[in-house]
Amino acid sequence: MIRLEARGGASPIWIYATPFLAAGLTVVAGGILFALLGHPPIEGLYQFFIAPISSLYGLSELFLKATPIVLCAVGLALGFRANIWNIGAEGQLTLGAMLGGGMALAFYDVDTPFLLPLMALAGIAGGMAWASIPAWLKVRFNVNEILVSLMLTYVAVLLLSALVHGPWKDPDGYNFPESRLFHDAALLPVVWDSTRMHVGVLLTLAAVVAAWVILSRTLIGFQVKVVGLAPMAAGYAGFSRKKIIWFVLLVSGGLAGLAGMFEVAGPIGQLTPVISPGYGFTAIIVAFLGRLHPVGILFAGLLVALSYLGGEFVQIEMGMPEAVTGVFQGMLLFFLLASDVLIRYRLRLRSPLEGHSR
Amino acid sequence: MSDTAWIVPTIITVISASTPLLLAALGELVTEKSGVLNLGVEGMMLIGAISAFAVGVTTGNWMLGILAGAIGGVFISLLFAVLTLNFLANQVATGLALTLFGIGLSALIGDSFVGTPFAGLPKLSIPGLSDLPLVGPLIFGHDFLIYISFVMVVAVAWFLNRSKAGLVLRAVGENHDAAHSIGYPVVAIRYMAIMFGGLMSGLAGAFLSLSYTPMWAEDMSAGRGWIALALVVFATWKPYRALLGAYIFGGVTILQLHAQGIGVDIPAQLLSMLPYLATILVMVLISLDSSKLRESAPASLGKIFHPAA
Numbered sequence: 001m002i003r004l005e006a007r008g009g010a011s012p013i014w015i016y017a018t019p020f021l022a023a024g025l026t027v028v029a030g031g032i033l034f035a036l037l038g039h040p041p042i043e044g045l046y047q048f049f050i051a052p053i054s055s056l057y058g059l060s061e062l063f064l065k066a067t068p069i070v071l072c073a074v075g076l077a078l079g080f081r082a083n084i085w086n087i088g089a090e091g092q093l094t095l096g097a098m099l100g101g102g103m104a105l106a107f108y109d110v111d112t113p114f115l116l117p118l119m120a121l122a123g124i125a126g127g128m129a130w131a132s133i134p135a136w137l138k139v140r141f142n143v144n145e146i147l148v149s150l151m152l153t154y155v156a157v158l159l160l161s162a163l164v165h166g167p168w169k170d171p172d173g174y175n176f177p178e179s180r181l182f183h184d185a186a187l188l189p190v191v192w193d194s195t196r197m198h199v200g201v202l203l204t205l206a207a208v209v210a211a212w213v214i215l216s217r218t219l220i221g222f223q224v225k226v227v228g229l230a231p232m233a234a235g236y237a238g239f240s241r242k243k244i245i246w247f248v249l250l251v252s253g254g255l256a257g258l259a260g261m262f263e264v265a266g267p268i269g270q271l272t273p274v275i276s277p278g279y280g281f282t283a284i285i286v287a288f289l290g291r292l293h294p295v296g297i298l299f300a301g302l303l304v305a306l307s308y309l310g311g312e313f314v315q316i317e318m319g320m321p322e323a324v325t326g327v328f329q330g331m332l333l334f335f336l337l338a339s340d341v342l343i344r345y346r347l348r349l350r351s352p353l354e355g356h357s358r
Numbered sequence: 359m360s361d362t363a364w365i366v367p368t369i370i371t372v373i374s375a376s377t378p379l380l381l382a383a384l385g386e387l388v389t390e391k392s393g394v395l396n397l398g399v400e401g402m403m404l405i406g407a408i409s410a411f412a413v414g415v416t417t418g419n420w421m422l423g424i425l426a427g428a429i430g431g432v433f434i435s436l437l438f439a440v441l442t443l444n445f446l447a448n449q450v451a452t453g454l455a456l457t458l459f460g461i462g463l464s465a466l467i468g469d470s471f472v473g474t475p476f477a478g479l480p481k482l483s484i485p486g487l488s489d490l491p492l493v494g495p496l497i498f499g500h501d502f503l504i505y506i507s508f509v510m511v512v513a514v515a516w517f518l519n520r521s522k523a524g525l526v527l528r529a530v531g532e533n534h535d536a537a538h539s540i541g542y543p544v545v546a547i548r549y550m551a552i553m554f555g556g557l558m559s560g561l562a563g564a565f566l567s568l569s570y571t572p573m574w575a576e577d578m579s580a581g582r583g584w585i586a587l588a589l590v591v592f593a594t595w596k597p598y599r600a601l602l603g604a605y606i607f608g609g610v611t612i613l614q615l616h617a618q619g620i621g622v623d624i625p626a627q628l629l630s631m632l633p634y635l636a637t638i639l640v641m642v643l644i645s646l647d648s649s650k651l652r653e654s655a656p657a658s659l660g661k662i663f664h665p666a667a
Binding site: 004006085087133137141142143144146147148150151152154155158159161162165166281282284285288321323324325326327328329330331333334337338340341344345 | 446451455461576580581625627638642646664
């Protein structure tokens with residue numbers, strides 16, 4: 001019989017070891033999954049984890065894929081630290097894509113270097129506006145932010161769909177529900193020749209560093225952590241919980257909005273009914289896997305981005321459904337949550353003598 | 359549409375739209391009464407939907423399909439139970455994980471079932487009674503799961519308020535440490551409550567894929583699991599109010615479909631937003647009276663239980 005014994009505090013080793021343990025367990029379980037689906041496991045794992053990044057182009061695609069996920073996750077992690085559960089990054093991303101892309105359409109064929117910054121600002125504003133709804137409802141009426149931010153995701157996707165099916169539809173597009181293709185001044189410059197990797201990838205790195213600095217070196221970052229870890233202490237110290245709620249939701253919404261703008265001004269290049277295959281939800285996994293730390297999130301984001309590329313590879317090379325990606329991501333989070341027990345508890349074998357101590 | 363002939367069919371569609379919400383909300387209500395917040399309803403619903411559809415189509419037997427939906431829901435909920443009760447994982451994070459995993463796994467299993475037709479569930483037909491005007495189609499013309507949903511409202515209300523086991527379950531949800539010290543098996547009771555939630559979400563999913571829209575489509579629950587979660591709060595953890603809430607939401611859904619049907623000049627997407635916006639509105643209204651919300655919520659909801667052995 002195995003018993004859990006509380007440690008005095010969190011184990012510093014296991015905090016960093018469990019993400020690796022979870023990743024390892026996911027690989028093993030993934031091999032079993034491939035075998036169950038009737039495919040050779042080693043070959044499957046190779047196609048899933050290795051083949052996508054075995055070329056320089058593959059690496060550039062990995063960075064490109066990780067960009068929106070990391071941007072969303074950095075913002076979400078800030079909120080999770082303060083116990084604010086924004087799970088509507090997907091909707092905030094969609095609003096950012098919509099407003100950012102809307103600027104590209106409003107200034108169609110206008111050739112100015114100011115257009116991209118304008119689009120980025122519009123994207124950030126869109127994400128912030130969408131996140132401000134749960135923030136305001138939480139601060140004013142104490143409404144649960146989980147459900148509000150999630151419901152708004154469905155609303156955002158429907159709003160974008162209404163626009164690209166209606167007023168924003170490409171006039172020369174044979175009635176497809178898509179906007180015009182953006183003109184060159186509305187597309188992010190590529191920073192790595194003969195790949196699709198755009199300047200947004202570098203800006204994401206900057207955002208990771210900025211988030212790290214905010215968390216570790218500023219008063220507001222300190223307040224965020226205290227509100228999450230010790231709400232009572234935060235109250236005695238006079239930290240405003242409302243201010244923290246607004247701060248984390250606006251930052252996470254803004255980052256998600258920027259991610260959406262990067263997608264439409266980057267790899268997609270136009271507005272389509274669906275901008276993201278769930279990056280905003282995947283970011284939740286990445287935030288936890290990265291231990292809610294910006295640098296951890298960067299690496300976790302790369303690993304999870306690989307699961308998207310891997311899903312495409314096993315689909316093309318082995319004819320497996322692309323949904324394998326979602327299963328891998330879910331397993332990863334499950335294994336992480338399960339192994340996290342080791343951070344606060346140690347496993348002890350119950351000796352027969354102790355058995356009847358109660 | 360000149361006379362009142364549309365009323366009965368409309369009510370019937372409202373019943374259909376409300377049933378999955380009601381089933382899932384009742385399950386989650388019991389889970390939450392035991393002190394466990396399972397945000398994985400959407401994922402469990404999808405697993406229930408694909409299990410029911412896969413078995414229903416391959417065996418051609420709708421009863422086996424419903425059974426499979428229920429079993430699928432229970433199995434996937436066990437994952438949540440093990441993680442939160444044995445591994446002491448955060449319930450919010452684990453619930454989210456369950457939903458993400460459920461979406462992925464159901465899409466994977468359902469990949470080969472996309473586009474497969476299914477006949478739907480047989481409607482109850484009692485010669486004589488079913489032909490009665492008004493009452494016939496309203497009371498005697500439904501499928502099995504709709505009747506189950508009403509029976510479960512009464513059963514859950516009786517269980518929670520009138521039975522000894524229900525009292526113990528509520529005690530565990532109010533104060534798990536006190537319940538533990540009296541000698542109640544907190545973990546075992548919560549296992550049961552979580553499995554009941556999985557069973558009901560599984561049935562809700564089975565209703566979606568076998569009856570409401572008899573087919574499989576990825577992510578077909580379209581947020582109903584989350585709406586069911588909101589309904590539990592709306593209902594202040596009372597089964598009869600969950601029934602009321604589910605039917606208000608079902609009504610909003612059908613209102614929106616009908617408005618599209620009779621050609622209201624608003625883009626379809628804007629009307630489709632109504633159930634989600636209504637959920638937010640309801641959450642705001644219910645939060646206005648925060649003291650009432652606080653006293654009706656199970657006091658140990660979402661807290662991790664680890665007895666100091």
